[in-house]
Amino acid sequence: MGSLSIVTNAAVTRALVGREEDVLDRVRTTYLRHADGRTVNPDSYFLRFPDKPDSRIIALPAFLDGEHAVAGIKWIASFPANVSQGRQRASALLVLNDYDTGYPVAVLESAVISAARTAASAALAVRVLAKREPSTVGVIGAGYIARTVCGYLDATGAPLRQAICHDTDERSAEALVRHLNGSGHGGRAEPGSLDQALDADLVVFATTALAPYVPATHVFRADQLVLNLSLRDLAPEIVLRANNVVDDVEHCLKAGTTPHLAEELHGSRDFVNGTLAEVILGQTELDPSRPIVFSPFGLGVLDLAVGQQVLAWAVAAGQALDIPDFFGDQIRWHPDDAA
Template sequence: MVPEILFLKQEDVLNAGLMDMDGVLKMVEKAYFMYAEGEIKNPPKTMISLDSDEGVWKSRFMSMPVYIGGDINRAGIKWAAESTLNQKTGLLPMGIDMVVLSDPDTVLPVAIMDGTLITAMRTGASMAVAAKYLAKPDAKTAGCIGAGIIGRTTIWALSKVLNQLEKVKLFDLNIKKSQELFEEFKGKVNIEIAGSVEEAVKDADVVITMTTSQKPFVKKEWVNRARLFLQVGSFEAHEEIPAGADRIVVDDWEPIKYDPFSVFQPLIKSGKLRDEDVTPLYNIISKKSPGREGDEFIFFKSRGMGCLDIMVADYIYRRAKDLGIGKILHLWDSPKWV
């Protein structure tokens, strides 16, 4: 038997339909629901970091294995990597990801594909799904910090789920990036470029932070009006913000609970945050836990679940096969030892 592996470069992934944000939103929500129903195996990601001479990480590598059952029936893994050197030079993406899909019975790999933009799309979609269930229905203003790739997809996805959204106030240390998104979304999303973090988040109904900062920079007094704070990175909100929340919601608590860089670590160590104080988003989606209640302030933290990537990647693989996209590779002509 000569197994066929479909190789999809980034352009193939795009041509197979990745830029369908409505579709990605549905897939992300379905993955959360299936996880809540016990149909997905999604162990915590493993990570190794390589540090610079200054003692801060310069690159890191993460493995995210997953099995999705039900009508998907797919095993897969995302190999995710990040480089601060790439971020500084601008010559390569900061994050470079790859996805491998396998047959769950024969364990043969069936697809290898670029996962970089899959990560971007599902991350933006996951924040929007959180906003769909956690934001006040009349939320009109979003304050967004970070105009990078995740900022782009998050703004795009938010515009699909916040039906009353009138304005996005956007700040990035690199004003050029903010201006690029302003032009990209012109006529689709009303973006106002802010001159500071405070200006962007003040008076916003929803605050979203999507940066690589290694220290907190959003102060509690700036977000007193906000009823929902969505944090993608690790070090963005000062400790007082989640400490003062009426409710803490996360994508998956166990990995975040033991993450040494989590914004929750000081609260956990001091005994101010217990397991029973945290609600997983997937339980809200599956109606095992209640959603928003009145005017409460909700703090949501996402660490990223591999099942979202594999759900989207499996769709891309099936669509690429139907469209005849990609290149066929062979793992062997004949296996030497069986």
């Protein structure tokens, strides 16, 4: 009674190895449950710093209903300056709470979980939205998220026959190229310019951009699918010329994202075709003469769903560290007190 499970980065990583399809399926199921009103996903809260405008720590509280209902919160920091110091940009924790009592039951290192749910969401979007199997993939931004997305694409049926990797830091692009060429996926990766990456059949944005830099004059082909994972790379005029699919309309159209800027420019939200869940359910139609842009804001319920499964896998493998009596005695009144 009163114990807390700790799942470290190493344990989370081991739990996720080879389970890309399982994670993708869990993300798909969670999107559908969210569309069915079986989740609570409040606004994310951004903690920002006056002297570090590019840095933030975000709180994502959420609740996922169902047979194994769970509540929790992800606390994720993004400090881009870490990269120049040889550190990962993001770090995160996920706290899972028991729905019956409210007590926290587990704390998981969550940068890996966050990357996995983002990558699974991207891979699911390709499976659902791509008009044909992409022959070329342009990866813009070459950090950990990009690496994880590429791994999930390859493992779930979108083979990386030719990947063009671009980053403003050439060393990062070269590192991603080396990683992909050494991962045994069977394709070929090479560094390339921004224009070369933008011309790929599948374009993946995974940057830390704070404002659009792809100009309004850029035109995507009708057969292209754009995964707008980092949300702020494209000029709003670009998405106004495309089919737009999001994970959640209310969440995505805020905080200066490209869809948010497009709403301000356009004066309404009618340029949004629908959510990925609605596409899966056949509830929305896309214009075949336009490219498709998928913009996922990132839902806390996805972290809960994947984190809950990772915890189960880690416990089954004996990889979760149990701290007994972390909360002490949870009994409010003892028999002796009534005497």
